[in-house]
Amino acid sequence: MAHSNKRVPMNHVIGFILSLAMTLVAAWAAIGSDLPVRWVIIGIMILALLQAGVQLFMFMHVTEAESGNGHVPWNMMFHGFALAGIIVAGSLFTMSFGFDHNHGGDGGEQQHEQQHEQQDHSGH
Amino acid sequence: MAAEELKTGPLEYRTQEGQMGIMGFWIFLGAEVVLFSTLFATYAVLFGRTADAPLPSELFEPGIVLVMTFLLLTSSFTCGLAIHEMRRGSVKGLTIWMAITLALGLGFLGFEIFEFVHYAHEGATIQSSAFWSSFFILAGTHGLHVTLGIGWAILLLIQIKQRGLTNVTSRKFFIISLYWHFLDVIWIFIFTSVYLIGMVI
CATH class of the missing domain: 1.20.5 (Single alpha-helices involved in coiled-coils or other helix-helix interfaces)
Structure with missing residues (x-):
């Protein structure tokens, strides 16, 4: 060193x-x-x-010569972060993509309206 | 195997045992990255599901979070200096910088506990909504890691007082420095994707 x-x-x-x-x-x-x-x-x-x-x-000290020029640390961190990216992006893709989370606002009311319409239809 | 000892280079890498220990810890850190990624994914999916509890944008304050970030960033820097001193062969330098690191880490923990208590008073607890559950689990797991790190480092400081700088103790300090820097890496992502994005949206 x-x-x-x-x-x-x-x-x-x-x-x-x-x-x-x-x-x-x-x-x-x-x-x-x-x-x-x-x-x-x-x-x-x-x-x-x-x-x-x-x-x-x-x-x-990822790249220092004593740790084999960072071969192992680099492998671990690269694969760890690659998995992390897949897990986070994949979760968002399957759970949230194209789906509105705002139940409190417009989304909820729309659902209510739809339910009302359905009830109206069945009433007729 | 362990008897083969190099005469040059940092103490912690001179024996095969030391090299393997450090490599094993890198494997552990890779697993920790994946552990935290599941918590980040949970948080991202549950974002916005606050039910009747306060919104994150109402509670997150830039001031306290920036102070916590600077405390942890500085502690990561002083931890790096401690290892630098260790490699110069200075037990005193190592002890002093490590003690400063721990003091900064304790400061960070204090602010985090204060923050959590404040949120609880405002009506955001781990039970109040899916969003706040995922928030407290994510930030709390990081806080738990910091707490464990502080306890671990105190034990190592006692050990180095008793045994001095050897292949074994320097390997142990090198490993805890990796752990401490790693906690800072995780905090950067919590700071960015939880607090900053929570204040933007």
Whole structure:
């Protein structure tokens, strides 16, 4: 480890500053900006992935030579995150895609109206 | 096997036992990612199903969540510094930075408990709706991991006081540093997909 004799590890400092900056940008995009909601969500999710990358590569020593150049950590994290993406996207696709969750608002009333119509029909 | 000891490189990687232990922990972290993904999926599916309880946009406040995020981000940074000090051979540096890390982690936990109590007072408990159940399970599981991590690190600090820096103790500290950074990775996703998106929608 050539850099382990340094008093201050620069990659840690850079990683820390980067993650602080990305957190602030994400918070501003969500709270302070007038961007469309869709773009805010896409943007802050990308920022979250980048920040996870900062943690893994700058803090968690993923790529150092002693861990076999990061072969195992990289495999574990790649497959873990790939599975996570499949589970979250798949759940949303099967459970929520094309289905309105707002039962409290218009959706509920429409259902009521439909039921009323059906009752009217059966009454006739 | 364990008798074959390298003379160079970080202490925690010098024995095969150390290398295998670290590899095993990476496998565990991969499994943890999948565990949390099921909780995130549950939360995403139940999003909006608040029943009669308050909406997340009414309760989530940017201030306290940003403070929690900065506490955990900084603790991840100081944890990295602790491992840096360990690799320079400094038990004192390791202990000091690890203690700072734990103090920041305790601060994070304090804010999270305060936040949960506040939500409960506003009428959002784990029983009040499907949405709030999934929220408390997701954030609570992360909080439980932080609590376990703090307990674990305190035990390791006692151990390093007794045994000093060896192949074994440095491997244990390296592994808990991976765990602590990993908790920060999970929190980034909770911060983004729960709190920020909850405030946007």
